[in-house]
Amino acid sequence: MFKINENYLKLPGSYLFSDIAKKVKAFGEANPDKKVIRLGIGDVTLPLAPAVISALHKATDEMAVKDTFKGYSPDLGYEFLRSLIAEHDYKSRGVDIALDEIFVSDGAKSDSANIQEIFGADNKIAVCDPVYPVYVDSNVMAGRTGIYSSETGKWSEVIYMPCTADTNFAPEFPTKEPDMIYLCFPNNPTGSTINKAKLQEWVDYANKIGAVIIYDAAYEAYISEEDVPHTIYECEGAKTCAIELRSFSKNAGFTGTRLGFTVIPKDLKAGEVSLNSLWARRHGTKFNGAPYVIQAAGAAVYTEEGKKQTREQIAYYMNNARVIKEGLESSGYTVSGGVNAPYIWLKTPDKMTSWQYFDYLLKEANVVGTPGSGFGPSGEGYFRLTAFGTYENTVEAIERIKKL
Numbered sequence: 001m002f003k004i005n006e007n008y009l010k011l012p013g014s015y016l017f018s019d020i021a022k023k024v025k026a027f028g029e030a031n032p033d034k035k036v037i038r039l040g041i042g043d044v045t046l047p048l049a050p051a052v053i054s055a056l057h058k059a060t061d062e063m064a065v066k067d068t069f070k071g072y073s074p075d076l077g078y079e080f081l082r083s084l085i086a087e088h089d090y091k092s093r094g095v096d097i098a099l100d101e102i103f104v105s106d107g108a109k110s111d112s113a114n115i116q117e118i119f120g121a122d123n124k125i126a127v128c129d130p131v132y133p134v135y136v137d138s139n140v141m142a143g144r145t146g147i148y149s150s151e152t153g154k155w156s157e158v159i160y161m162p163c164t165a166d167t168n169f170a171p172e173f174p175t176k177e178p179d180m181i182y183l184c185f186p187n188n189p190t191g192s193t194i195n196k197a198k199l200q201e202w203v204d205y206a207n208k209i210g211a212v213i214i215y216d217a218a219y220e221a222y223i224s225e226e227d228v229p230h231t232i233y234e235c236e237g238a239k240t241c242a243i244e245l246r247s248f249s250k251n252a253g254f255t256g257t258r259l260g261f262t263v264i265p266k267d268l269k270a271g272e273v274s275l276n277s278l279w280a281r282r283h284g285t286k287f288n289g290a291p292y293v294i295q296a297a298g299a300a301v302y303t304e305e306g307k308k309q310t311r312e313q314i315a316y317y318m319n320n321a322r323v324i325k326e327g328l329e330s331s332g333y334t335v336s337g338g339v340n341a342p343y344i345w346l347k348t349p350d351k352m353t354s355w356q357y358f359d360y361l362l363k364e365a366n367v368v369g370t371p372g373s374g375f376g377p378s379g380e381g382y383f384r385l386t387a388f389g390t391y392e393n394t395v396e397a398i399e400r401i402k403k404l
């Protein structure tokens, strides 16, 4: 009789956003007359930028002609896209990243879940608490996290770095030494950031203890403040300790189109073994590349028009963030985030738990958000609203919440 990967049985419940979708669906079925506004999952609502759409059309037409048709993409992604990434995301910030250090993929979610595969099963992971659930769940599936306690909401072998109001929602160095450190800035879910000096301390710490930092910079395009680093490689020594994950979902609305990339510098080594070559091996074996048309669409994001149009989209979402933040603050809520990130992190009123507030908001205001405790035990008593809704819905949602 075959055996299953029993680590899957350790996972409590289903994926956070699937749980929420089920609850919202049930509410909608029971209350068909109510207009539910969804500010839960961080999914974009604006259509793809015109420059992206025209690149998609053009690439699709190329696929219809024998001479320009494309089959499998090169293992690491098309060079035309990797050159643009190296130039616009890195060189423009004073960072040299070689083309063979960039791995184009179908998005940062898959990369953030898969990257743990190239590390030993007995590595200890450290995560922010609260945290994007994929980092922890993928390590659970790999058997790296020990046993789950429903009482504490924690895994026995995971090192948690609480990010609370006391720490300005930033992590502090853990007391136990980790092997793999997951950092995400601007942060999902709290919307917090750290400045370059602080990130440099993390890089120095990882280099000192021989840990790897898995740096999720999916929300980089939302940074508005000067001193916030756009890539971890702005820090000295990061190439010997950090992997960076990037996404086209949030900066260019590719959530349904799927495109991302991972950077693994060749200087990042475990002894003599370069992690770049391990990931190249993994990529070559398990992935056949993001589709040509999507990579061509991604390249359009870097054109002058593409940059202008995607900047306008980001400004639109950040205006929603302002509406949420100012609206809630004026109603007496304690709110953070929303300045360098499209997420607003609020303290639930009247000592409600995160899920109590979720139910309350859904029932009384017909607004969907994400319970903070779904991101980890330190998220209890908090709630996340996304700025990715339409402006009209965002305004209406905040008006409804203010009336409660």
Ligand code: MLT
Pocket: 040, 041, 042, 043, 109, 132, 188
């Ligand atoms: C979120 O809501 O946290 C994001 O949409 C998750 C993701 O990007 O996969």
